Amino acid sequence: MNRAGAGPRRALFVLTILTGSFLLFLVQPLVARLALPRLGGAPNVWNSAMLVYQALLLAGYFYAHRLSRLPLKQQGRFHLALLALAGLTLPITLANLPPPAAGMEILWVPALLALTIGPVFFLVSAQAPLMQRWYATHPGASAPWALYAASNLGSFGGLIAYPLLAEPLLSASQQSLGWSLGYALLVILVGLCAWSRSGTAEPAPEQVADAPAAAVGWRRIALWLVLAAVPSGLMLSTTTHLTTDLFAMPLLWVIPLGLYLLSFSVAFADNRLLARVLTQLAPLLVLAAGGFAASSSHATTMAPVVGSVALLFVVCVALHSRLYDARPDASQLTLFYLVMSAGGALGGLFTALFAPLLFDWVWEHPLLVLAAALLLPTASLFDWRKLNGVDLFLARVTAWAVLATGLGMCWFIYQATTTVGDFAQDYYLLTLGVGLLGCLIAPWRWMFALLLVALMYAQGGWDTVNASGDGLRTRSYFGVYTVRDFPVQRMRTLAHGTTLHGKQSLDPKLRRLPLTYYGPGSGAGIAFANADRLFGPQARLGVVGLGTGTLACYHQPGQSWRFFEIDPAVLHLSRNGTFTYIRDCAPDAQVVLGDARLALARMPKGGLDLLAVDAFSSDAIPLHLMTDEAIGVYLAALSDKGLLLIHISNRYIDLEPVLAAIARKRGLAIAVRDDDTAEDIATYFTSSTWVAIARDPARIQDLRKVDPARAWRRPGPAAPRAWTDDHASILPQVRWGNLLGSH
DSSP states (O other): OOOTTSHHHHHHHHHHHHHHHHHHHHHHHHHHHHHHHHHOSOHHHHHHHHHHHHHHHHHHHHHHHHHTTSOHHHHHHHHHHHHHHHGGGOSOOOOOOOOOOTTOHHHHHHHHHHHHHHHHHHHHHTHHHHHHHHHHTSTTOOOSHHHHHHHHHHHHHHHHHIIIIIHHHSOHHHHHHHHHHHHHHHHHHHHHHHHHTTTSOOOOHHHHSOOOHHHHOHHHHHHHHHHHHHHHHHHHHHHHHHHHHSOOOHHHHHHHHHHHHHHHHHHTOSOOHHHHHHHHHHHHHHHHTGGGTTOOSOOSSSHHHHHHHHHHHHHHHHHHHHHHHTOOOGGGHHHHHHHHHHHHHHHHHIIIIIHHHHOSSOTHHHHHHHHHHHHSOGGGSOOGGGSTTOOHHHHHHHHHHHHHHHHHHHHHHHHHHHHHSSOOTTHHHHHHHHHHHHHHTTTSHHHHHHHHHHHHIIIIIHHHHHHHHTTOEEEETTEEEEEEEETTTTEEEEEETTEEEEEEESSTTTTTSOOBTTSTTSHHHHHHHTHHHHHOTTOEEEEEOOTTOGGGGGOOTTOEEEEEESOHHHHHHHHTTSSOHHHHHOTTOEEEESOHHHHHHHSOTTOEEEEEEOOOBTTBOOGGGSSHHHHHHHHHHEEEEEEEEEEOOOSSBOOHHHHHHHHHHHTOEEEEEEEOOOGGGTTTBOOEEEEEEESSHHHHHHHHHTOTTOOOBOOOOOOSSOOOSSOOOOGGGBOHHHHHSOO
């Protein structure tokens, strides 16, 4: 009989594992993309999706662990039968759940995703440990751990394939059908793996049953758990950081997850060189990049973003390498993977579920960076104390001197940031110097952690701590809101994430003045200020996205106003007197809580004359509010002579061609208004770009007539294809110059 692991049999198991892992992580962004029209684009939607996936992965690993106790033939028959039964749920379509009550999204989103993808995800997730177990039970098989590296390569391939190939080239329905065909191929491969073992003698009972957990030791199991939990949580907190100010899109969702998976391939590889090199670099990255983890100000370059991504990968490799070094005998393989999966789920649970409830800011991110610093495998780091001739007392004195020098440099950085108000470019070199010093004291965990905390505080953490201490923040499922008062300017601001979402003057004479993106020269300001001239004294006006409620101060007697807001936390800021635009200017305005697109779809047709869409999540407009179907919902809510305004100011995404393509497809009139604010009035007003869309071209002409500057222009070239719920890719619309450089 041929040795298992030689020739085509090993190749068969590798191919099966690669296929299962590829499908498993291809379906994650696919389902999240399908759900966008119903869930919106808040970063926590993806984190909730990841929490569901991790829970299903844990269940799949537990299933593989328990199934492996049966004889091989029974395992194969039982698993294939369940795979066939789960296949009846394909192709993938969203479960039909009623919309959630306001504030219940944190439970409703996981329920929707679990019901949509649960059965097939559960069974496919069992492939990697189960196929490795089948492979390892043959007496001639080689060590199975490299197959786990192959599994994660397949997972990484699935993630990358989605935003680069599947999303741009295929509609969502085509993607679902293609995934179903891939699932059928997987069932065939699993059947071949089972058949390849059918002629193999059953292992002895002591090989079938795993040794008791006590034989491994609970301290060792606890170490596995925490080494799996911290990278998982850090991956999700990094995802939040990336998507908050850019866009809720699979390309950004998959970058942290892809690097997280790729780290397993490096850490579990037979060749340990790359894992050792990256582990040696980990202390430097933890300080140089992790030092920014507590900063809550908007970065002027992409350096902190790139640094956070590099930090995630290197830390994951280092901690997963320590996990690999603590692995058990192959007989405990499924237990090891089960505990790893449980740790991943715990990390996801902490970041996606508990952190938004416990913290007023994304404190989970710096806390996880700090935890990673304390868990770095010091045995694998360069320890100059062990060099020949080094006196331990002098080494300790030197370490104290290095720590003192590093803390002094952190104090210098702190003084600079508090004086300048931003992290100046020159201080990146100083941060690198602190990182290099930190490498010398990395073997002293508490010294290294102390230096990291000091650097976090110096590089903007002081402002974050003060804001939390002063109670300036509100956190909800949809993000972090910060309210600040500026006594000199007599101004109060609202920021979502790091992006300004509105201001109100604290001067009683100016409290009703519309500011920021909604000033008299903005597209929205012109349309709402002239609503009576455009639609008559009984005009019916709607606004998607409440913010500070600024637009309410264009209210005129006789008008009917309606705001649509998804987040109760935002409404609370207007009702508790933090912002008084609605109370002062439009106390009779109706506020509809919930997803605006769904709420507008339930409205009577033609119930509005003017509708402004201003639903930003930090600096990102939820994609589901910018598709052809969404525009159709808005038009249905508008009268025949109605006017639609969409706010598209964005640092990173050019949305003008997208709307131009939809207008071309539907035969709509469209115009664009750029309001470039002069520097001397920037305290009150902010540059903005608004797009006006109407069925009747005469309505656009009327808008131009009431604009004193006559500044409405034709849009630029339209995108080749209109975005739809079924097919949308933002890659062609990315402002790469802003994304990659200073802006």
